[in-house]
Structure formats: C-alpha cells, structure tokens
Amino acid sequence: MALIMSFVSVAISILYTPLLLLILCIIFLASIGKSLGVRRLYVNILLKLFEIFERSLLICYGRQHIEVAKIKIQRTDSSDEEDLPPVPDDKPPSAIIKENGVNGTKMTVIERQEILGPSPELNYKRSTSQERVQNGPKTTQGNGESNMEFDLSNCLDLVKAGMESIIEDQVTSVFEAEELRSWNLLTRTNRQYEFLTWRLTIIWAMGFVVRYMFLLPLRIMIFVIGVLVMVSSTWVVSLVPFVRLRTKLGKISYKTSIRVIIRGLSIHARFHNEQYRPRANGFCVANHTSPIDVGVLSIKTCFSLIGQRHNGFLGILQRALARASPHIWFERSEVKDRHAVAKRLKEHISVPDNPPILIFPEGTCINNTSVMQFKKGSFEVGGTIYPVAIKYDPRFGDAFWNSSRYGMLHYLLNMMTSWAIVCDVWYLPAMTRAADESAVDFANRVKAVIARRGGLVDLMWDGQLKRMKPKKEWRELQQEEISKRLKGE
Amino acid sequence: MGNENSIPMELCSNSRVNCIDFKVENFDADEIRRLGKRFRKLDLDNSGALSIDEFMSLPELQQNPLVQRVIDIFDADGNGEVDFKEFIQGVSQFSVKGDKLSKLRFAFRIYDMDNDGFISNGELFQVLKMMVGNNLKDTQLQQIVDKTILFADKDEDGKISFEEFCNVVGNTDIHKKMVVDV
Numbered sequence: 001m002a003l004i005m006s007f008v009s010v011a012i013s014i015l016y017t018p019l020l021l022l023i024l025c026i027i028f029l030a031s032i033g034k035s036l037g038v039r040r041l042y043v044n045i046l047l048k049l050f051e052i053f054e055r056s057l058l059i060c061y062g063r064q065h066i067e068v069a070k071i072k073i074q075r076t077d078s079s080d081e082e083d084l085p086p087v088p089d090d091k092p093p094s095a096i097i098k099e100n101g102v103n104g105t106k107m108t109v110i111e112r113q114e115i116l117g118p119s120p121e122l123n124y125k126r127s128t129s130q131e132r133v134q135n136g137p138k139t140t141q142g143n144g145e146s147n148m149e150f151d152l153s154n155c156l157d158l159v160k161a162g163m164e165s166i167i168e169d170q171v172t173s174v175f176e177a178e179e180l181r182s183w184n185l186l187t188r189t190n191r192q193y194e195f196l197t198w199r200l201t202i203i204w205a206m207g208f209v210v211r212y213m214f215l216l217p218l219r220i221m222i223f224v225i226g227v228l229v230m231v232s233s234t235w236v237v238s239l240v241p242f243v244r245l246r247t248k249l250g251k252i253s254y255k256t257s258i259r260v261i262i263r264g265l266s267i268h269a270r271f272h273n274e275q276y277r278p279r280a281n282g283f284c285v286a287n288h289t290s291p292i293d294v295g296v297l298s299i300k301t302c303f304s305l306i307g308q309r310h311n312g313f314l315g316i317l318q319r320a321l322a323r324a325s326p327h328i329w330f331e332r333s334e335v336k337d338r339h340a341v342a343k344r345l346k347e348h349i350s351v352p353d354n355p356p357i358l359i360f361p362e363g364t365c366i367n368n369t370s371v372m373q374f375k376k377g378s379f380e381v382g383g384t385i386y387p388v389a390i391k392y393d394p395r396f397g398d399a400f401w402n403s404s405r406y407g408m409l410h411y412l413l414n415m416m417t418s419w420a421i422v423c424d425v426w427y428l429p430a431m432t433r434a435a436d437e438s439a440v441d442f443a444n445r446v447k448a449v450i451a452r453r454g455g456l457v458d459l460m461w462d463g464q465l466k467r468m469k470p471k472k473e474w475r476e477l478q479q480e481e482i483s484k485r486l487k488g489e
Numbered sequence: 490m491g492n493e494n495s496i497p498m499e500l501c502s503n504s505r506v507n508c509i510d511f512k513v514e515n516f517d518a519d520e521i522r523r524l525g526k527r528f529r530k531l532d533l534d535n536s537g538a539l540s541i542d543e544f545m546s547l548p549e550l551q552q553n554p555l556v557q558r559v560i561d562i563f564d565a566d567g568n569g570e571v572d573f574k575e576f577i578q579g580v581s582q583f584s585v586k587g588d589k590l591s592k593l594r595f596a597f598r599i600y601d602m603d604n605d606g607f608i609s610n611g612e613l614f615q616v617l618k619m620m621v622g623n624n625l626k627d628t629q630l631q632q633i634v635d636k637t638i639l640f641a642d643k644d645e646d647g648k649i650s651f652e653e654f655c656n657v658v659g660n661t662d663i664h665k666k667m668v669v670d671v
Contacts, residue, residue, distance in 0.1 A: 155555060165549035169548075480622070487625075
C-alpha cells in the first residue's frame with residue numbers, strides 16, 4: 001500500500017507541470033476559439049480504431065453471424081459517406097409526409113406505414129427511408145378513390161400499421177438512446193459485445209483506462225475551471241457601470257466561458273454554412289438532443305437563453321449568465337402563463353441590440369434520430385427565425401440526455417467518459433413567416449428544413465408524449481379519414 | 490420451409506416471460522431475440538403478459554381504430570392478456586415466411602369477432618363502426634354492410650364464411666399487405 005502511495009505521489013510530482021501546462025494551453029486555445037486540429041486527429045484515429053474492431057469482429061464471430069457482421073461492415077461504409085453533407089440540396093423536403101392530407105398534429109397510419117423501414121435502417125439510413133416516403137406507393141389512398149364502397153380488404157392496411165407499431169413504434173423509440181449497430185468500445189452503448197473475445201476485451205480495457213484515468217480527470221478540471229471562469233467573469237462584468245461596454249464584455253465573457261466548458265465536455269463541433277449564422281436579433285431555432293446543444297451553438301454566437309429557472313448546478317450557471325447579459329429565466333409558475341412568456345419574448349425582440357434568442361421548440365430532448373413537433377409559441381411572436389440543424393455522431397458517444405433515466409451530473413459524467421462528442425452543425429438561411437401562413441404551418445415548415453438538413457426523420461408527434469398519455473382525439477381523426485375514404489371523397 | 494427454432498434459453502432466464510419450450514416456425518433466433526426485447530419493453534409491469542393498457546401506451550397504436558381487434562386475435566386463449574407465446578404466434582402470421590392461408594385467416598378473424606367461422610351482419614357492422622367512429626350514420630353504415638355481404642355471400646345464408654371471404658379478398662396482394670419486417 002505504502003509503495004503504491006509513494007508511486008502515485010512520484011507520478012503526480014512528475015506529471016504535475018506538463019499536465020498544468022496542457023490544461024492552460026487547452027483553456028487558452030479554447031477561450032480564443034482556436035483549434036490546433038488535435039481533436040480532429042483524435043476523432044480520425046478513433047474512426048480507424050472502430051474500423052479495425054469491425055474487422056476483427058468479422059473474423060471472430062461465429063459462422064452463423066458472419067452475414068450479420070457483413071451487413072455491419074457495409075453500414076460503416078455508408079456511414080462514412082455521412083460525413084459529407086448527407087442530403088443534396090435539390091432533394092425535395094422530407095416533409096412530403098404531409099402530402100397525404102394531414103392536418104396539424106395528426107399522423108395517419110398510412111404515412112406511418114411507409115416511413116417505417118425495416119429495423120436494420122436504425123442507424124444511419126434514416127434519410128433513405130425518407131426517400132421511400134416520397135417514392136413509395138400510396139396504396140390505401142388509391143384504393144379509396146377507385147372504388148367508392150367498402151371492400152373487405154380495406155382493413156388490411158390498418159391491421160398492418162398496427163402490427164408495425166407493435167413491433168417497432170416511432171414515438172417511444174425516440175425517447176430512448178439510439179441503438180448502435182456496431183460497437184464503439186463503450187460498454188454503455190452495447191453490452192452484447194463486451195466479452196466476445198480476449199483481444200476485444202483487452203482493447204476495451206485499454207480504452208477504459210484512457211477514458212477514465214486520463215481523459216476524465218483532465219476534462220473535469222477543464223470543466224470546473226470553465227464554470228469558475230463563467231461565474232467570476234460574469235460577476236466582474238456586472239460591476240461595469242457603462243451599459244454598452246457591459247453588453248460587449250458580457251458577450252465576450254459568455255462566449256469565452258462557454259468555450260472552455262465545452263472543451264471540458266470534449267465536444268468537437270463542425271460548423272457548416274457559417275454565412276447563415278444568426279447575427280441580428282431574432283430567434284435561433286434548433287432541434288434538441290441534450291443541454292449540450294446550448295453550448296455547441298454558443299461557441300460561435302452569443303445567445304440570449306430562455307428557459308425555466310433551475311436549482312442546483314444549472315441554477316448556478318443560470319444566475320451567473322443572467323448577471324452579465326439579458327437572458328430570460330422563468331419561475332415555474334410563470335411558464336404556464338403563455339401570455340407572459342410571449343410578452344417577455346416580444347420585449348426582448350424589440351431591442352435591436354439584444355442577442356438572438358435560442359429556442360428548442362420541441363420542448364424535450366430527443367435521441368437525435370428524429371425531429372418532433374415544434375411548439376408554435378416562438379413562431380407566433382414574429383421576427384426572423386434562424387434555423388439550425390444539429391446532428392451528433394453517435395459512434396463516439398451518445399449525446400442524448402434521457403432525463404427520465406439520468407440526472408444532470410450523471411449525464412455529464414457519461415459525456416466526459418465518452419470518447420468524444422462529435423457533432424455537425426448546419427446553419428440554415430433565415431426564414432420569416434409568410435403573410436398568409438399560420439404559426440403552426442410556419443413551425444412545420446421550419447421543422448421540415450431542419451429535418452432535411454440534419455438527416456433526421458420528420459415526425460408529427462408531440463414531444464410531450466414522453467411524459468403525457470396520448471390524446472383520444474387522434475383516433476377520431478383517424479376514423480374521420482377512413483370514413484372520408486369510404487364515401488369516396 | 491420455415492426454419493424451426495425453439496426460443497433461446499436466455500429469454501427464459503433473464504425475464505419473467507412465461508415461455509414453455511415451443512417451436513416457432515417463421516422466425517430465426519435473432520428475430521425471436523429482438524421480439525423478446527420488444528415484448529419486455531412493452532411489458533411495463535413485468536407481469537410476463539401484455540394487457541390492453543400496455544399496448545395502448547404506444548401512441549401510434551392507440552390511434553389505430555382496429556387495435557382492439559388485433560389484440561383480441563393475439564389473445565388466443567381469451568384471458569384478456571397476451572403472453573409471449575401468443576405474442577410470437579400473432580406476429581409470426583405477418584412474417585414474410587408466413588403462408589397466405591394463415592394471413593387470410595388473420596384478416597378473417599378481424600371481422601369474425603365471436604370466432605364462430607362466419608362473419609355475420611352484426612359483426613361486420615361493429616367492425617365498420619370501429620373504423621369510422623361517428624362519422625357515418627348508422628343507416629349509411631348498414632347499407633354498406635348489407636351491400637358487402639350480398640356481394641360476398643355466394644351460398645346466400647346471410648353471412649360470410651371463410652371460403653367466401655377468401656374468394657373476395659384472396660385475389661388482393663395479401664402477401665404484400667400483410668407482411669411486416671421483424
């Protein structure tokens with residue numbers, strides 16, 4: 001025991017200076033928003049490693065599984081192509097789903113039928129299943145129109161749709177961590193491979209040591225320093241008496257501290273189409289996977305954040321941020337009052353100097369395979385909307401925050417022990433509501449654009465289903481649709 | 490034709506799923522494993538059987554007007570719950586490897602509510618009512634029912650037998666319409 005202690009103390013005394021220098025270096029680079037390309041290199045090395053793993057999996061898998069493994073290899077190939085922007089610009093929006101005569105929140109079985117691809121498409125193939133939505137046959141509709149009366153086979157589509165949702169449904173699956181088809185050497189994502197062979201176990205163990213013994217302490221230190229920088233710098237800024245100078249310094253302190261915190265979470269974000277980056281006041285609207293989204297987007301732009309007041313760790317950050325720049329935090333009781341919220345938003349928008357407001361209209365975290373219904377609230381207020389699509393690369397660690405399963409700190413720990421959090425951010429051209437467009441339609445239009453760019457499935461379902469029971473009206477809408485078809489309308 | 494596999498043991502051990510050693514024709518081991526996982530996920534109270542409420546916890550299913558009929562057919566022993574064996578057997582009728590006859594039989598059972606081998610006028614009415622809700626008048630619905638039965642009922646006994654049902658539905662693409670990827 002004493003030997004170990006002395007060994008550790010020697011190791012610490014030797015490593016102390018280089019480690020400190022490393023941290024200082026990282027923090028300095030982070031705060032000025034520069035990168036030496038180390039993370040890019042690291043991510044590429046990881047990709048190679050996963051590839052090697054894939055191959056050895058193929059070798060040591062039993063004969064009966066070889067086919068499965070082959071499919072997996074193919075899938076990695078195709079996922080490499082994903083690194084290019086996945087959707088060509090001329091492709092019609094995935095929101096074609098709406099074509100089948102959907103109104104508002106409704107999601108008819110018929111659409112569902114065609115969205116649902118076979119389960120192997122789980123990982124990266126979401127966009128192809130969307131293509132099928134456009135090209136696929138619209139069987140039921142054709143049926144209803146050609147013969148005006150009931151046919152005994154009319155029920156088959158409903159039955160089939162029912163069976164499909166029994167086997168795999170879209171709604172509950174988006175609230176659970178996305179399932180990876182190939183293992184990324186993290187136990188969390190797939191336990192099935194953990195003890196497959198000795199060789200893999202050793203690789204996994206080495207990865208474990210690197211992640212927990214080296215990366216985790218480093219990341220925690222950077223993260224803590226980031227939080228301290230945020231709290232102290234906002235405090236200093238709040239003491240500055242001149243308003244304009246204060247706003248300016250507030251922006252700098254916000255960006256700097258968030259960049260440091262983001263390094264602590266090992267985030268490697270790739271930004272595309274920066275010419276569309278929100279610059280003026282307005283709403284920045286993005287799909288929501290985890291609280292990290294806020295940090296990722298704040299690397300490049302200073303935002304006003306809006307949300308519920310929290311206690312604990314998030315509360316500390318919120319109070320610190322509110323000191324230096326205009327953020328909108330609501331008390332729990334106020335959130336229900338939609339008019340009060342709308343009023344605060346309007347007030348904020350009316351000051352041209354204010355930074356844009358960052359909003360996640362889904363209202364809940366989704367596992368980054370889909371986009372769910374956008375709440376119309378922020379689309380009613382007016383002003384310019386800057387859509388942003390965020391797509392995380394699940395191979396390096398799943399960024400989805402399953403809030404019903406993990407607490408905030410547990411989630412942060414998961415993030416810090418992942419390989420990295422790699423994500424693509426696409427800025428999209430600013431959008432404004434057309435004169436004759438309802439807020440709901442506008443919200444759907446923005447959602448479709450984001451889904452298409454991010455390669456996500458465009459769902460009509462309400463994200464609140466995570467906590468709520470489904471409503472009865474949906475079935476009635478469904479019945480209405482069927483009777484229309486029976487009448488031959 | 491179908492490769493026979495018994496339920497893998499892991500399923501029996503790590504869940505309270507009540508699985509006796511039975512043969513499943515249309516699925517391979519991997520598919521059974523996936524279905525087992527799905528079953529356990531749906532089985533919210535871990536009772537080893539799915540109740541109607543557990544099925545209805547899926548929003549997509551909840552909005553399907555015929556879900557009650559589908560669950561009824563799944564529930565082969567009529568105890569109001571679907572156990573794993575019934576679950577697998579129900580799903581297997583939608584397998585690509587499933588034969589046309591069993592698919593037709595499943596479709597027939599949607600209408601044959603009391604499982605007496607005939608679709609009566611009343612049964613067809615009830616199923617149609619489920620499908621359209623209150624959007625059609627009962628008289629309109631009755632007209633549709635009468636017309637459908639008149640068209641299908643070749644032996645003029647006022648109800649549709651399985652054979653008569655097959656004559657009407659059998660020529661549609663049942664192989665395409667009643668196949669679900671597992």
